Amino acid sequence: MATDAATGAPVAVAADAKAMVPPMAPALPAAAPAAVASVPKPPAPDFSGIDGLTMSRALLYLPGRDEVYARVLRQFSANYGQGVPGLDVALQAGDLAAAQRVLHSLRGACGAVGATAVQAEAQALELQLKAPEAADATAAADAADAAARPLPSTAALHTQLARLVAAVRQRLAAAESPPAPAGAVMGDAGALAGRLQALAGQLAQGDFQAGQAFRQLEPALRAALGAAATARLGQPLQQHDHAAALQQCRALLGQLQAPGQ
Numbered sequence: 440m441a442t443d444a445a446t447g448a449p450v451a452v453a454a455d456a457k458a459m460v461p462p463m464a465p466a467l468p469a470a471a472p473a474a475v476a477s478v479p480k481p482p483a484p485d486f487s488g489i490d491g492l493t494m495s496r497a498l499l500y501l502p503g504r505d506e507v508y509a510r511v512l513r514q515f516s517a518n519y520g521q522g523v524p525g526l527d528v529a530l531q532a533g534d535l536a537a538a539q540r541v542l543h544s545l546r547g548a549c550g551a552v553g554a555t556a557v558q559a560e561a562q563a564l565e566l567q568l569k570a571p572e573a574a575d576a577t578a579a580a581d582a583a584d585a586a587a588r589p590l591p592s593t594a595a596l597h598t599q600l601a602r603l604v605a606a607v608r609q610r611l612a613a614a615e616s617p618p619a620p621a622g623a624v625m626g627d628a629g630a631l632a633g634r635l636q637a638l639a640g641q642l643a644q645g646d647f648q649a650g651q652a653f654r655q656l657e658p659a660l661r662a663a664l665g666a667a668a669t670a671r672l673g674q675p676l677q678q679h680d681h682a683a684a685l686q687q688c689r690a691l692l693g694q695l696q697a698p699g700q
Contacts, residue, residue, distance in 0.1 A: 484509050484614035485667035489606045489674065491556025491599060508552075513611060515552050516604045519545070522597055523561075530590050535568045542568070554603055560596040567591040606674045613666035613673075631659055632695050635688060642685040649684070650676050664694060 483505035486494055497508060518524075523545055529537035542565040549558035568591065634656055641649040653676050660669045672691060675683035 484512075484610045485670070486512065486607065486610050487667070488671055489603070489610070491554060491603050492606070493553040493555045495553070497551060497553035509611065509614075512552050512607050515548055515554070516607050516611075518548065519600055520604050520608075523593070523600065526593060530593070539565055539568050557596070557600050557603055560599050564591055564593065564596055602678055605677045606670075609673050609677065610666075610670050613661065613670050628663070628695060631656075631663055632692060635660070635692050635695065639685060639688045639692065642681045642688055645681050647679075649681065650679075660691065664691060668694065 486492060486508070494508075497511070523541060526538055526541045526545075529535075529541060542561045545561045546558050546565070549555070549561065634652075638649060638652050638656060641652055653673060657669060657673065660672070668691060672684060672687040675681075675687060
């Protein structure tokens, strides 16, 4: 009970002290987080149509994970870009067991990426190396026989592997290269078709300058028809397969001249 300061008489105090306190301002709603602009991811490289690469084999283990598949193929190309490490050295040294281990590892790597053509070549070579052991269990004891035995050729394996690595690297580079500036894109489809027709003429004649002509035309083709379509022409050119390149060139001409292009 409070008292009056002058008289000392008791003074009643309001029962509801809260009524004497001014109401607080309502709390402001929490500020929404600032929207972060999403940066679209670049499209994954398109590896379809590469000779000797069966994508369905690899994608059984990587369903819907195109970026992972691209990384695995990039690593494969880095590991085997200069051939099969240790294979020729082992064969020249007559160490067939080491050569078989190298080929076994290669076959495993091929299985991971779906490189069925290279895998078949590696398996055939591995079987050739095992054949003498199966034919004669005492061959290891006869060093003269082993030395006289001709070494199996690795040419087919190296050729198939080099073609695959070149095609994979081309698709990777096509996906990573920035789009051509608008001013650099050839806006006249007729002019682009004319240059593509000239390239077809070079291919029909087996002109080895066709590769250089394609490289000059490649940015405009990629901008007009896409990286995957352009790569389908570049791959046989890298292998100097002018007949296959001419077929792809004519297909691109048809696509370019189709209505809506």
